[in-house]
Amino acid sequence: MTDVTQSLEIEAPKPLTEDWLAAGIGLFIVLLAFLGLSGTNFLGWAVSTSVWTDPSHALAPAAKTFSSLGGIPALLLTYVSLLIVLSIGVLITGANVARFATTFTVLFFLAYASWFIGNYAHFAAVTPADLKKFDIDWSLKLTAEGGFIIALVLGIVIANFLPRFAEWLKPAARSELYIKIAIVILGAAVGVAVAGKLNFASSLLLRGIAAVIEAYLIYWSVVYFIARKWFGFSREWAAPLASGISICGVSAAIATGGAIRARSRIPVIVSSIVVIFAVIEVLILPFLAEHFLWREPMVAAAWLGLAVKSDGAAVSAGGITEALINGKAALEGIHYAPGWILSTTATIKVFIDIFIGVWAFILAYIWTNHLNVRPGQPRARAAEIWERFPKFVVGFVLAFLAALITSLTASPETVKALTPSIGEANVFRVIFFILTFFSIGLLSDFRKLWEDGFGKLVAVYIVSLFGFVVWVGLFISWIFFGGVHPPLAS
Amino acid sequence: MASDLHDELNRPAVEPLLPIEKKLIGISLGLGVFLLVVLAVINHFVPVS
Numbered sequence: 001m002t003d004v005t006q007s008l009e010i011e012a013p014k015p016l017t018e019d020w021l022a023a024g025i026g027l028f029i030v031l032l033a034f035l036g037l038s039g040t041n042f043l044g045w046a047v048s049t050s051v052w053t054d055p056s057h058a059l060a061p062a063a064k065t066f067s068s069l070g071g072i073p074a075l076l077l078t079y080v081s082l083l084i085v086l087s088i089g090v091l092i093t094g095a096n097v098a099r100f101a102t103t104f105t106v107l108f109f110l111a112y113a114s115w116f117i118g119n120y121a122h123f124a125a126v127t128p129a130d131l132k133k134f135d136i137d138w139s140l141k142l143t144a145e146g147g148f149i150i151a152l153v154l155g156i157v158i159a160n161f162l163p164r165f166a167e168w169l170k171p172a173a174r175s176e177l178y179i180k181i182a183i184v185i186l187g188a189a190v191g192v193a194v195a196g197k198l199n200f201a202s203s204l205l206l207r208g209i210a211a212v213i214e215a216y217l218i219y220w221s222v223v224y225f226i227a228r229k230w231f232g233f234s235r236e237w238a239a240p241l242a243s244g245i246s247i248c249g250v251s252a253a254i255a256t257g258g259a260i261r262a263r264s265r266i267p268v269i270v271s272s273i274v275v276i277f278a279v280i281e282v283l284i285l286p287f288l289a290e291h292f293l294w295r296e297p298m299v300a301a302a303w304l305g306l307a308v309k310s311d312g313a314a315v316s317a318g319g320i321t322e323a324l325i326n327g328k329a330a331l332e333g334i335h336y337a338p339g340w341i342l343s344t345t346a347t348i349k350v351f352i353d354i355f356i357g358v359w360a361f362i363l364a365y366i367w368t369n370h371l372n373v374r375p376g377q378p379r380a381r382a383a384e385i386w387e388r389f390p391k392f393v394v395g396f397v398l399a400f401l402a403a404l405i406t407s408l409t410a411s412p413e414t415v416k417a418l419t420p421s422i423g424e425a426n427v428f429r430v431i432f433f434i435l436t437f438f439s440i441g442l443l444s445d446f447r448k449l450w451e452d453g454f455g456k457l458v459a460v461y462i463v464s465l466f467g468f469v470v471w472v473g474l475f476i477s478w479i480f481f482g483g484v485h486p487p488l489a490s
Numbered sequence: 491m492a493s494d495l496h497d498e499l500n501r502p503a504v505e506p507l508l509p510i511e512k513k514l515i516g517i518s519l520g521l522g523v524f525l526l527v528v529l530a531v532i533n534h535f536v537p538v539s
Binding site: 200203204207209210213214216217218220221222224225228229233234235237366370371454456457476479480484 | 499511516518
């Protein structure tokens with residue numbers, strides 16, 4: 001085993017523990033947002049960054065009631081609160097808290113600095129009205145979410161040019177944990193948005209079933225065939241590889257590796273390839289979506305959920321795409337309600353995640369009963385479905401239902417107060433996005449692609465992803481989401 | 491150990507596709523295409539509201 005794979009094995013996430021942790025932290029933030037309905041604001045002190053030309057006016061607390069606090073204290077308060085909450089989580093998972101706290105401090109400020117730079121008006125301003133407002137005559141029109149790209153690129157630069165520093169930062173670079181917390185918080189925002197457009201949203205959810213069928217039944221079988229027949233991979237390599245490319249990257253590769261009783265290093269090596277290609281996709285696909293699909297925003301949203309592997313990368317790509325497409329549409333006088341593109345990408349990803357356990361059980365059954373029968377080896381158990389179920393989805397569903405039910409049943413005054421409360425929770429969702437982008441970049445050591453033996457893995461990934469998965473995903477997204485547009489902003 | 495990985499990944503195929511694997515691929519693909527066609531038909535007659 002190489003040093004790289006050894007270190008990956010040590011750093012490999014503990015999916016179940018990490019999932020519950022993400023659900024707990026995400027629900028805690030959503031709970032604080034709901035408690036805000038009682039009249040006491042528990043989240044308004046969190047830092048929010050506006051598009052700026054004068055840096056001293058960029059940072060401010062999320063709620064006006066906390067404006068006397070000031071931007072820098074709000075930033076420090078946000079950092080301290082996240083440090084405390086995440087350190088408690090890290091302590092529960094058994095990791096080294098002191099090491100996490102030290103590295104998280106550096107990671108947080110580097111990541112937030114990227115976000116701050118991304119909000120510079122010459123980068124972020126989009127519409128002519130924005131240019132006039134900031135008194136500037138040009139902008140890259142990256143939107144404020146361009147800060148995500150800056151965080152990603154900064155992470156990649158550190159990973160590839162400052163490898164020792166990147167290695168030192170790794171205890172805090174927990175991209176899957178951060179994105180899962182963000183998805184749980186997103187659940188509440190989706191619940192509020194859906195309440196006003198129930199028919200539309202349920203139509204979209206039904207179409208999410210198509211994504212599940214596509215990922216598990218079509219992608220997996222074709223990629224498995226390509227890996228086995230064209231590239232001569234053994235079953236032990238081909239199954240985790242097919243799951244990694246087809247379903248949901250890292251977690252699917254690890255679940256499949258466990259299900260077929262593969263050696264532990266195999267899903268880890270596959271996961272490292274998945275992460276690198278997911279980053280390449282995040283850097284390319286949102287801009288292609290903006291250019292070619294801006295008139296079909298929901299096709300773009302579904303496509304990214306299907307094409308970009310790993311939760312973090314897919315949802316991140318959805319966030320960038322929403323900003324880019326909404327910005328471009330705004331130039332044409334079309335103002336889409338925020339959140340629908342991102343929510344569609346995230347929901348499709350969550351839909352796909354839900355069935356990982358079922359798929360792993362099916363594979364485990366076939367492998368332990370037909371392909372890899374060994375005396376004394378435990379057979380597949382139905383309990384594995386629940387064991388491999390992505391538990392953060394429980395948090396997403398609870399947050400979604402709480403927001404939806406409140407929106408549909410509470411008094412008009414409460415419903416009116418709910419939107420800004422969830423909006424303040426959303427400030428944390430954005431911060432976890434920033435941490436995710438930076439962490440993904442930090443874990444993307446492109447030198448691995450040239451390591452001895454990786455060539456064949458990379459080849460099967462390129463052939464499958466760019467020769468099949470991306471195009472079939474686009475085709476099917478077009479069939480099911482073509483002509484569907486997000487609601488307009490009111 | 492890197493050479494182990496290299497040797498393992500570049501070893502000629504010694505595991506031909508077994509009937510059960512062909513069955514898994516065939517059933518998955520067939521069922522997937524069938525269900526997508528059914529959903530596409532439903533999508534056509536019950537458009538997004």
